[in-house]
Amino acid sequence: MTLPVKLSPIEHGFLRDLSASGSGWRAELREDLEARGLPHRRVEEWKWSDLKTALSRVESGQVPLTVSASREPDERRAPGDDDVMAGVMPRLAAALGGDASLYRLERQDDVLSLDIEANAGTGHTLIVVDVAPGISARLDERYAVTDASLANIAILVRLGSGARLERTIEQAGSDDGVLVVTSRIELGTEAGFKQTTLGFGARLARLETHVIHPGEGAKVSLAGSYLLSGKRHLDQTTLVHHTGPNGETRELFKGAAGDRARGVFQGKIAVDRAAQKTDAEMQHRGMLLSDGAEIDAKPELEIYADDVVCAHGNALGAIDDDALFYMRQRGMSETEARALLTESFLAEPLDAITDEVRRDDLLAKLRTALEALT
Amino acid sequence: MLKIKNLHARVEIEDAEDKPILKGVSLEVPLGEVHAVMGPNGSGKSTLSYVMTGREGYEVTDGSVEFNGEDLTTMEPEERAARGFFLSFQYPVEIPGVPTLTFLKEAANAQRKARGEEPISAPEFMKAARENAAKLGISNDMLKRPVNVGFSGGEKKRMEIFQALMLQPKFLILDETDSGLDIDALKVVAEGVNALRAPDRGMLVITHYQRLLDYLTPDKVHILSDGRIVKSGGPELAHELEREGYDKFTGEAA
Numbered sequence: 001m002t003l004p005v006k007l008s009p010i011e012h013g014f015l016r017d018l019s020a021s022g023s024g025w026r027a028e029l030r031e032d033l034e035a036r037g038l039p040h041r042r043v044e045e046w047k048w049s050d051l052k053t054a055l056s057r058v059e060s061g062q063v064p065l066t067v068s069a070s071r072e073p074d075e076r077r078a079p080g081d082d083d084v085m086a087g088v089m090p091r092l093a094a095a096l097g098g099d100a101s102l103y104r105l106e107r108q109d110d111v112l113s114l115d116i117e118a119n120a121g122t123g124h125t126l127i128v129v130d131v132a133p134g135i136s137a138r139l140d141e142r143y144a145v146t147d148a149s150l151a152n153i154a155i156l157v158r159l160g161s162g163a164r165l166e167r168t169i170e171q172a173g174s175d176d177g178v179l180v181v182t183s184r185i186e187l188g189t190e191a192g193f194k195q196t197t198l199g200f201g202a203r204l205a206r207l208e209t210h211v212i213h214p215g216e217g218a219k220v221s222l223a224g225s226y227l228l229s230g231k232r233h234l235d236q237t238t239l240v241h242h243t244g245p246n247g248e249t250r251e252l253f254k255g256a257a258g259d260r261a262r263g264v265f266q267g268k269i270a271v272d273r274a275a276q277k278t279d280a281e282m283q284h285r286g287m288l289l290s291d292g293a294e295i296d297a298k299p300e301l302e303i304y305a306d307d308v309v310c311a312h313g314n315a316l317g318a319i320d321d322d323a324l325f326y327m328r329q330r331g332m333s334e335t336e337a338r339a340l341l342t343e344s345f346l347a348e349p350l351d352a353i354t355d356e357v358r359r360d361d362l363l364a365k366l367r368t369a370l371e372a373l374t
Numbered sequence: 375m376l377k378i379k380n381l382h383a384r385v386e387i388e389d390a391e392d393k394p395i396l397k398g399v400s401l402e403v404p405l406g407e408v409h410a411v412m413g414p415n416g417s418g419k420s421t422l423s424y425v426m427t428g429r430e431g432y433e434v435t436d437g438s439v440e441f442n443g444e445d446l447t448t449m450e451p452e453e454r455a456a457r458g459f460f461l462s463f464q465y466p467v468e469i470p471g472v473p474t475l476t477f478l479k480e481a482a483n484a485q486r487k488a489r490g491e492e493p494i495s496a497p498e499f500m501k502a503a504r505e506n507a508a509k510l511g512i513s514n515d516m517l518k519r520p521v522n523v524g525f526s527g528g529e530k531k532r533m534e535i536f537q538a539l540m541l542q543p544k545f546l547i548l549d550e551t552d553s554g555l556d557i558d559a560l561k562v563v564a565e566g567v568n569a570l571r572a573p574d575r576g577m578l579v580i581t582h583y584q585r586l587l588d589y590l591t592p593d594k595v596h597i598l599s600d601g602r603i604v605k606s607g608g609p610e611l612a613h614e615l616e617r618e619g620y621d622k623f624t625g626e627a628a
């Protein structure tokens with residue numbers, strides 16, 4: 001028998017806000033929250049990111065998120081059963097975020113940008129993005145959570161067959177804010193999805209991405225860079241689930257943590273028995289910039305098909321002393337040399353961004369953050 | 375003028391006692407001259423180059439390194455670089471993600487800044503890069519690649535001399551720049567080095583072979599053995615070594 005958990009004021013607040021009359025997933029969410037509370041370090045998927053503790057300084061009470069989008073949603077509607085993903089956080093986003101915003105990307109080269117901010121209380125929202133078959137589109141997101149607040153966002157992206165979406169996520173650094181972005185990407189056959197994140201961490205930030213990969217010529221690329229300082233924490237968790245044959249996945253995450261910051265990478269690629277000829281590769285590389293920093297990584301492959309090429313790698317290092325001396329011998333100061341080495345290490349995942357303007361914008365943000373670090 | 379006086383240095387080894395490597399090296403290289411240092415494997419030649427350029431992990435326990443009247447012994451590597459010290463590494467380091475020209479421009483401007491000079495203009499820098507690359511038979515493609523990444527041993531040595539031509543140092547230390555070079559490349563590199571000879575510039579050339587010295591004709595040759603200069607002489611000393619080996623000198627004091 002497990003003892004009932006002691007609920008925090010924030011958890012009590014969420015329970016109050018969830019109407020007691022709900023049925024289906026809403027009722028499940030209520031029960032779940034009542035019995036187990038918010039995710040914390042004794043929940044396997046959250047073992048390195050204790051959300052419950054991180055929220056201790058956030059005031060209970062809903063404050064709507066500030067969402068600035070490049071255009072009005074095509075539809076606002078109550079979240080339907082199809083819009084809801086598994087997990088307490090995305091369900092809370094659906095249940096407490098009011099109407100979901102639905103965007104339909106139907107024109108070639110459509111660009112949707114979403115700028116989401118929070119600075120007090122707790123805010124939730126559910127966003128649905130549908131990309132029409134055969135269309136190439138872009139989704140640029142930016143999250144800024146300041147002061148002691150929680151922004152909890154669920155994003156559901158559906159790509160029609162042959163559709164292409166390039167998604168970029170910029171997570172602005174914050175000492176006190178808490179951010180949870182849970183995404184679920186559903187791909188049609190022959191679709192292409194490419195995601196690149198640049199994150200600077202928060203009191204706790206978790207960018208969790210689930211991809212349902214049908215194989216059948218569909219291609220997925222997940223990439224990310226992170227640079228963490230102070231006591232910031234960033235968790236990037238990915239799950240790519242190959243359900244059909246001939247699918248391709250590439251993941252490259254690189255990060256650096258200084259001071260007493262903490263980076264977390266959890267990457268899982270699951271390959272069903274039906275997903276023969278899957279070609280998947282996942283890499284995480286971390287760099288510790290100080291003794292007090294920590295990077296935890298868990299790359300995982302779960303493969304039930306026998307004819308696949310899957311690989312994963314994880315390496316943790318520090319600045320290369322030989323390179324450092326070489327650069328200083330040529331005249332660079334130690335600070336300059338460190339910044340250049342760190343920048344070149346972290347730039348690689350961002351180099352893959354197709355749009356030059358967006359790529360340069362993120363590279364410039366990375367450089368600015370590096371300069372501030374030293 | 376470079377003056378190394380009674381230099382003693384130890385290498386710091388993790389979880390073990392420091393190991394003395396240089397045991398009283400004294401050497402003078404006047405500006406405008408090229409001196410060669412030869413010596414058996416493990417005699418301390420690379421260590422000398424690292425101690426001269428201020429690498430961490432080496433402790434100078436006695437003696438000094440002076441350049442043009444200034445004591446460099448305790449300076450940071452970048453301070454020595456700004457004063458014109460350049461080391462062509464025995465094993466040049468690969469720096470992934472940093473294009474060669476970006477690297478060199480940052481280095482050149484860091485040196486200039488330290489000397490209180492204006493940064494080099496982009497066109498001026500590119501012009502010098504094109505000219506120097508042409509001298510050494512370095513392709514445009516090589517310049518665009520990250521520093522030393524994926525280069526063959528010989529290509530790396532050629533790039534070291536390219537870097538020297540770009541940075542125009544006042545004192546060069548070439549640590550076995552000739553090893554790994556094919557016969558044609560050796561000639562090209564030697565011509566590059568000769569182009570750097572100038573009345574206000576000195577060089578210390580560490581080598582195991584006569585061939586590079588045939589091109590450079592050093593003013594003096596020094597033999598380093600077990601952390602000491604055991605013999606100094608004219609260019610003929612290198613020939614003597616080539617004929618007779620080190621045995622004759624390693625027992626003998628300078």
Ligand SMILES: Nc1ncnc2c1ncn2[C@@H]1O[C@H](COP(=O)(O)OP(=O)(O)OP(=O)(O)O)[C@@H](O)[C@H]1O
Pocket residue numbers: 385386387393395413414415416417418419420421422464
């Ligand atoms: N970091 C280190 N740890 C332990 N021993 C070291 C270290 N660095 C140098 N040594 C030792 O110091 C001695 C001198 O090394 P050094 O590299 O200076 O020799 P060298 O004269 O350049 O030899 P070579 O001709 O092979 O290049 C060697 O015995 C070497 O093993």
Ligand SMILES: [Mg+2]
Pocket residue numbers: 419420421464549
């Ligand atoms: Mg050596």
